[in-house]
Amino acid sequence: MPEHAEPPHHAGHRDRLRRRFTTSGSEALADYELLELFLFRSIPRRDVKPLAKTLIQRFGDLGGVTAAPVEALTEVKGVSEKTAVDLKLLQAAASRMAREGVLDRPVISSWSALIAYCRTAMQHEPVEQFRVLFLDKKNRLMGDEVVSKGTVDQAPVYPREVVKRALAHECSAMILVHNHPSGDVTPSTADIEITKTIIAAAKPFNIVVHDHLIIGRETTASFKSLGLI
Template sequence: MPDKAAPPHHAGHRDRLRTRFATSGGDALADYELLELFLFRSIPRRDIKPIAKDLIARFGDLGGVVTAPVTALSEVKGVSEKTALDLRLLQAVSARMAREGALNRPVISSWNALISYCRTAMQHEPVEQFRVLFLDKKNRLMADEVISRGTVDQAPVYPREVVKRALAQEASAIILVHNHPSGDVTPSTADIEITKTIVAACEPFNIVVHDHLIIGRETTASFKTLGLI
């Protein structure tokens, strides 16, 4: 009888990786190994390690991978559109969990959770995104909305739209948030001017603008801390 075909070289690797995770947790695994674990179900019968390493190399880190556009993810060899959507789902779940940590809690007592949510949702976005957080009379986060998306260095913002959405949410206060894909969180002249305009537009309606946050890859800037609001 002919010899049985030799098992693929990655046979048993999945079980070993799962065992390491079960025994020591995620901190014991490299980024590409965590990515492998997630992709095992999406890509059932292939060696995932090269794909995971290629994804990290292409997009920089786990955050960069799960926030990358589906079209860009699908350009990586071995990543189908289905797999790309699975990766995007991971980012959506992470952002939802971070949001739950800040929702319906006073921002003063949950400021770190609020920053964590904003960073999870925006720090890896490839284009500028302008978001408004809506607070009730007790300064609890009620809701948030992306008001506009733009290019790598600009997102158009219309103060009337910000006020309109705040009134629709019956918000007593708001926090403005946008990201700088370049990583430099230094407020631009345009950032400062639009903030002043929004503050002025909100005043007749007794809507307080608590802060304007700029989210970068590594850091976050606060207009309030900088004395700009």
């Protein structure tokens, strides 16, 4: 930088934001500011505040940004493929940490942690996906698979394949989970029917379906709580 040149207008902003985070914690920062902090490392020599605000506006919130596909992220001016992959790593780390909260623990007694894990993994998915959690005799999580992905309002599910995967895991119980990208977690007639079919298909093998969860952007519905199981 020339001797008498003024520093960039964002010089010092990064240090001030870091100090706020260090002294006051994440609750003192808006979503776009947390995103800024993360982007500092990915984009070291540019003011990323406008980009962070654009990303939040485009994808809704911090979770929506990290859940967005790489292709969608790189459509935003200023987001390279490297930066997009960095953001996906943030989502992967959050999901992995949430999963650690339910591993090796009876999920029935760690229900809030289980809900948090499912929400982290699925609430921002742009299309519907159907996930199955496989549990052992002590109701500990032993497997977790996405068995189907579909469109914004439907994911084809084949009960025979669900039971086949359950037998492969040698599980004793399952929890079914799928998301509603629309945000409305009201079970559809198709949701109820597929749940009944899976329960009936699993029963001869002494595999119990504990619950079926529907994950929305803001809320979660439980078939068991609704009296549907």
